[in-house]
Amino acid sequence: MQFSVRYILLFSIAVCGVCAVFVSSLAVSLKDRQETNEKLFKQRNVLEAAGLIESGQSVTPQEIETYFENIEAVLVDLQSGQEVEAEDAAAYDQQAAKKDPKLGRDAPKNPSLVFRLPLKAQVFKIKDKSGAVDMYVLPIEGYGLWGTLFGFIALDSDTNTVQGLTYYQHKETPGLGGEVDNPNWKALWEGRKVFDNKWQPSIQVIKGQAGSPEEDPYRVDGMSGATITGRGVENMLDFWLGPDGFGPYLENVRNGGVANDRLKGAA
Numbered sequence: 330m331q332f333s334v335r336y337i338l339l340f341s342i343a344v345c346g347v348c349a350v351f352v353s354s355l356a357v358s359l360k361d362r363q364e365t366n367e368k369l370f371k372q373r374n375v376l377e378a379a380g381l382i383e384s385g386q387s388v389t390p391q392e393i394e395t396y397f398e399n400i401e402a403v404l405v406d407l408q409s410g411q412e413v414e415a416e417d418a419a420a421y422d423q424q425a426a427k428k429d430p431k432l433g434r435d436a437p438k439n440p441s442l443v444f445r446l447p448l449k450a451q452v453f454k455i456k457d458k459s460g461a462v463d464m465y466v467l468p469i470e471g472y473g474l475w476g477t478l479f480g481f482i483a484l485d486s487d488t489n490t491v492q493g494l495t496y497y498q499h500k501e502t503p504g505l506g507g508e509v510d511n512p513n514w515k516a517l518w519e520g521r522k523v524f525d526n527k528w529q530p531s532i533q534v535i536k537g538q539a540g541s542p543e544e545d546p547y548r549v550d551g552m553s554g555a556t557i558t559g560r561g562v563e564n565m566l567d568f569w570l571g572p573d574g575f576g577p578y579l580e581n582v583r584n585g586g587v588a589n590d591r592l593k594g595a596a
C-alpha cells in the first residue's frame with residue numbers, strides 16, 4: 330500500500346500534535362508535585378547541614394514537616410543585615426531573585442566567582458523547644474573546579490561554631506572534588522570556628538591534615554587530589570560570611586541588633 334505525500338504530512342502533524350498535548354499536560358499536571366519535591370529536597374539539605382538527619386538517611390515528607398515545626402525561614406536584607414517581612418519566606422526562590430534586576434545586584438569581584446547577589450537571602454533558624462535559636466543555616470554557593478557548588482552551612486547560635494556543612498549540587502569529580510559529599514569529610518567540620526577573634530572569616534581548607542576542632546579550630550583537611558575544590562569551599566565561606574554575604578546579619582545577631590521580635594529568647 331502506498332500513501333500520498335499529503336497523507337504522510339497530515340499523519341505526522343497529527344502525531345506531533347497528540348504528543349505535544351500529552352507532554353505539556355503531563356508537565357502541567359506534575360508541576361505541583363515537582364515544586365513539592367524541590368521544597369522537600371531543600372528542606373532535607375537544611376536538616377542534613379544542621380545534623381538533624383544523617384546524609385542518605387531515609388526520611389518521609391511527614392518527618393521533614395515535623396522537623397520544620399521548629400525551623401523558621403526568614404529573609405535577610407544582606408546589606409543592612411536586618412530580617413525583613415516576607416509573605417512566605419520558606420518558598421522564596423533566591424536563585425530566581427538574584428537574576429532579577431529588581432531583586433538582585435551585581436556582586437563585587439570575588440575569588441568565589443559569585444557574579445550576582447540577591448538583595449534578600451534566606452536563613453533557616455533552628456529552634457529548641459523553648460523557641461530559642463539553636464542554629465542558623467545559611468545558603469552558600471561558589472565556584473570549585475568545574476562549576477558552582479551550592480550548599481548550606483549550619484552555625485551554632487554563637488554564629489561562629491560550625492554544626493555542619495553540606496552540598497546538594499555541584500559538578501566536581503566523583504572521588505576527587507566530589508568528596509565534598511563524603512560524610513567522613515563533612516564530619517570534619519563540626520566544632521570548627523569560622524571567625525577569628527576580630528570576627529573576620531578565617532576558616533581554611535588546608536593541603537594535608539588538620540588537628541582536632543579543639544586544637545586546630547580554623548583549619549579543615551583538604552580532599553586529596555582536589556586542592557582546587559577545597560580552595561573553592563574556603564573562598565565561598567570567606568565570601569558568604571563576609572561583608573557582602575551574611576557578615577552584617579551575623580554581626581546584628583551577636584549584638585542583639587536584629588530588629589525582629591522573632592529573635593526573642595535567642596542566645
Ligand SMILES: Cc1cc2nc3c(=O)[nH]c(=O)nc-3n(C[C@H](O)[C@H](O)[C@H](O)COP(=O)(O)O)c2cc1C
Nearest residue numbers: 474501502505506507552553554555556557558559
Ligand atoms: C579528570 C580530572 C578530574 C579532576 N577533578 C578535580 C576536582 O573535582 N577537584 C579538584 O580540586 N581537582 C580535580 N582534579 C585535579 C586538579 O586538576 C588538580 O591537579 C588538583 O586540584 C591539585 O590537587 P592536589 O594538589 O591535591 O593534587 C582533576 C584532575 C583530573 C585529571
